[in-house]
Amino acid sequence: MSTLKKTENIFIRKRKNDTLIFLVLIGIFAAASLVTGYNPADGIRSFPAAIQWIVTNLVPDHEAMERFPKILSELMETALLSTAVTVTAAIFAFFFSLPGSSITKVNGIAKRTVRIIAAFFRNVPDVVWAMVLMFSFGQNILTGFFALFFTTFGLLTRAFIETIDEVSADCIEALDSTGCPFLTKVFQGVLPSSLPGIVTWILYMIETNIRSSTLIGILTATGIGALFDLYYKRLDFSSASLVVLSIVVLVLGIETTSNQIRKVIL
Amino acid sequence: MNTNPTITAESVRPASPPFSLGFMDRDRGGKLRIKAKNPSERAMKILVAALLGITVLAFATFDYKGIDFGKALADTLSNLRVVFLEPRLSSDTLTNVLWQLFFTFCLGTLATFIGAILAFFFSLLCARNIANAVCVNVVKSLVAVARAVPTILWVLIFAVSAGLGSVAAVAGLSFHSFAYLTKAYAESIAV
Numbered sequence: 001m002s003t004l005k006k007t008e009n010i011f012i013r014k015r016k017n018d019t020l021i022f023l024v025l026i027g028i029f030a031a032a033s034l035v036t037g038y039n040p041a042d043g044i045r046s047f048p049a050a051i052q053w054i055v056t057n058l059v060p061d062h063e064a065m066e067r068f069p070k071i072l073s074e075l076m077e078t079a080l081l082s083t084a085v086t087v088t089a090a091i092f093a094f095f096f097s098l099p100g101s102s103i104t105k106v107n108g109i110a111k112r113t114v115r116i117i118a119a120f121f122r123n124v125p126d127v128v129w130a131m132v133l134m135f136s137f138g139q140n141i142l143t144g145f146f147a148l149f150f151t152t153f154g155l156l157t158r159a160f161i162e163t164i165d166e167v168s169a170d171c172i173e174a175l176d177s178t179g180c181p182f183l184t185k186v187f188q189g190v191l192p193s194s195l196p197g198i199v200t201w202i203l204y205m206i207e208t209n210i211r212s213s214t215l216i217g218i219l220t221a222t223g224i225g226a227l228f229d230l231y232y233k234r235l236d237f238s239s240a241s242l243v244v245l246s247i248v249v250l251v252l253g254i255e256t257t258s259n260q261i262r263k264v265i266l
Numbered sequence: 267m268n269t270n271p272t273i274t275a276e277s278v279r280p281a282s283p284p285f286s287l288g289f290m291d292r293d294r295g296g297k298l299r300i301k302a303k304n305p306s307e308r309a310m311k312i313l314v315a316a317l318l319g320i321t322v323l324a325f326a327t328f329d330y331k332g333i334d335f336g337k338a339l340a341d342t343l344s345n346l347r348v349v350f351l352e353p354r355l356s357s358d359t360l361t362n363v364l365w366q367l368f369f370t371f372c373l374g375t376l377a378t379f380i381g382a383i384l385a386f387f388f389s390l391l392c393a394r395n396i397a398n399a400v401c402v403n404v405v406k407s408l409v410a411v412a413r414a415v416p417t418i419l420w421v422l423i424f425a426v427s428a429g430l431g432s433v434a435a436v437a438g439l440s441f442h443s444f445a446y447l448t449k450a451y452a453e454s455i456a457v
Binding site: 035058228 | 305306309310313314317318320321323324325327328329330331333335337338339340341342345346349368369372373375376379380410411413414415416417418419422423424426427428431432433434435436437
């Protein structure tokens with residue numbers, strides 16, 4: 001009898017908990033809507049409206065096709081830029097993450113410092129970096145390069161620290177017992193065993209950076225973002241749609257390629 | 267006749283070993299291979315080489331517009347000092363700054379909520395162990411396209427159709443979180 005009562009209690013308590021969580025979520029939603037003046041009904045209505053607008057306006061026409069070579073060359077530049085940024089940032093981030101990992105750390109202070117610096121670079125949005133760099137570098141490709149570089153560097157440092165922590169503990173212990181010097185340990189132990197993880201992260205960041213470089217391009221008037229901005233402000237939506245489509249094709253292409261690569265290397 | 271043959275290199279080291287060592291894998295230079303052939307290692311080497319090659323190509327083809335790098339770098343450092351170390355409330359009040367921060371936080375919360383609710387239902391449609399194969403492929407491709415379009419473009423598209431304001435912001439942001447979360451949820455449903 002008493003067990004039955006206990007079971008019932010558990011169910012009642014669980015239901016109470018679920019209801020409470022649900023109400024809290026609804027409350028947060030309502031409060032956030034109130035603060036931002038967001039109208040859920042308008043929000044729902046905006047989805048079909050947007051899709052209808054996309055179908056009627058975002059269709060490349062003949063005029064847009066004439067601009068295709070220009071779009072393609074800008075797209076190429078963006079792809080090269082994001083690859084270059086990611087690879088450069090990855091090289092710096094790998095060496096920077098070594099003192100941050102608990103396996104290859106020098107001491108506790110260095111480890112914490114590395115993590116704080118990485119968090120700083122990661123959490124300042126790339127847009128802010130782009131704005132600051134705009135003053136000194138102007139509308140130059142290097143503005144976009146450094147803006148993407150800083151955030152990628154922060155993110156990859158954090159990711160590499162975790163990859164190194166997970167992967168190479170046994171290997172490092174073995175190398176340590178032979179009295180290996182630090183750099184040998186890094187290049188013979190840490191790097192080979194964490195390379196699959198590192199490459200996976202690099203491929204992911206290349207894809208992300210292509211997307212981010214659109215926004216930065218709008219700000220710094222370089223690359224594919226600037227081209228979209230130009231057509232969008234001229235209300236030349238068919239050309240803008242061609243830009244969107246070409247970005248989609250590029251990103252999907254990179255995503256598919258990196259999935260295939262991941263299958264081979266892992 | 268010489269009964270004591272001079273010791274030469276040939277007589278000490280016979281041309282072929284007196285017993286068979288079996289098959290020995292040698293590389294092109296004649297060195298013994300001490301590692302098994304590993305296709306994934308080979309793929310990795312090619313990939314790393316390709317990435318480094320693209321990077322060098324990128325740096326070589328960029329249009330730097332003859333920028334004075336040293337001066338720009340020095341300017342950047344002083345700008346960074348101003349931005350990060352000398353904050354001053356010259357054109358705004360602290361309350362307004364905090365209020366705008368809170369406003370942004372609320373936009374993010376709303377977008378994530380809406381995205382998560384939509385993503386839950388769509389992830390059911392593209393989890394291989396629940397939905398049928400055609401449905402999975404269609405929904406997965408649609409979500410992949412939605413993910414490939416940058417967030418800023420979604421927001422701009424919604425800004426045209428819904429007008430400027432929080433509705434466009436939330437719709438654009440939630441569209442992207444929806445696309446990401448659908449993929450993540452579907453993967454955790456169909457482990």
